[in-house]
Amino acid sequence: MNTATLKLLALDTSTEACSVALQTGTEILTLDEVCPQQHSKRILPMVQQLLSQTGISLNQLDGIVFGRGPGSFTGVRIGVGVTQGLAFGADVPVYGVSTLAAMAQAAQRLYAAKQVIAGIDARMAEVYIGSFILQNGLMQPLSSEVAIKPQDISGFDLSGEVHAVGTGWQTYAEVLLQKQPAVIADDILYPSAQDMLTLALPAFAAGQFIAAELAEPVYVRDDVTWQKLPGK
Known part of the structure; x- marks a missing residue:
């Protein structure tokens, strides 16, 4: 190419x-x-x-x-x-x-993030959410992308530094942080x-x-x- x-x-x-x-x-x-x-x-x-x-x-x-x-x-x-x-x-x-992968990639671009959980406020008390890990400079999916109530998430099982991006983390920060400690990037909403x-x-x-x-x-x-x- x-x-x-x-x-x-x-x-x-x-x-x-x-x-x-x-x-x-x-x-x-x-x-x-x-x-x-x-x-x-x-x-x-x-x-x-x-x-x-x-x-x-x-x-x-x-x-x-x-x-x-x-x-x-x-x-x-x-x-x-x-x-x-x-x-x-x-x-x-x-x-x-x-769209979730794109926000995870933004965290890599801006913060050199290696593990990211991206969440979009899906309304109806749900989030679109997925987790990603850095491989060869690109964010690759670690979990399937789902629409789910934040309290129903069983856990992300990520260790080490995790970045969190998207409007879902703004709306449901308290619940999501209980599921996975993370550094919320307030400047990556979309x-x-x-x-x-x-x-x-x-x-x-x-x-x-x-x-x-x-x-x-x-x-x-x-x-x-x-x-x-x-x-x-």
């Missing part, structure tokens, strides 16, 4: 924030904006702003990365729909990245598209981007139990 000529766009609308990032070679430009219920109005102008800033057109992109969820049902659907529309028009492949680019690069190099029509959201609301992944 020749990163010097690589052009990737990433976007996320799965939470209260809109995030767009554009990678051209080794440079990444990012726009993050908290805009509850304004995603459908803001996301395309934000994309256009970065494209105009770099002088790149959609059909010059090598691919589009999107936040696949979990998050707001409406927000996740908007992100997938916008990605498909842009990708169809430009005839480029796409790749979905976990996923940022720049971290989705980082996580998507190996998939692009491996040819794992897919056709736009195959892009799917991940809601996880149907998953109700905390499960560690096999071999983790």
Whole structure:
């Protein structure tokens, strides 16, 4: 993979924030904006702003990365729909990245974190939550991502320093800290598209981007139990 000529766009609308990032070679430009219920109005102008800033057109992109969820049902659907529309028009492949993994990657970028528990306030007294561990510079899932009531989590079984990110830790800090002592990163509340680019690069190099029509959201609301992944 020749990163010097690589052009990737990433976007996320799965939470209260809109995030767009554009990678051209080794440079990444990012726009993050908290805009509850304004995603459908803001996301395309934000994309256009970065494209105009770099002088790149959609059909010059090598691919589009999107936040696949979990998050707001409406927000996740908007992100997938916008990605498909842009990708169809430009005839480029796409790749979905976990919003929880993106926040975990942000903790690695900002704090050199090696173990992270990411949680998004899922409303209805639940959190979307998952744990991650650093492997070769990238945050990899240690547990399955679930929607669960914080008090129903059996425990994370992590030792050593653990960082905690996302709105779930703001809303349910007291309960979650009883389950797992952690350093809460108050400045990482929402996923940022720049971290989705980082996580998507190996998939692009491996040819794992897919056709736009195959892009799917991940809601996880149907998953109700905390499960560690096999071999983790």
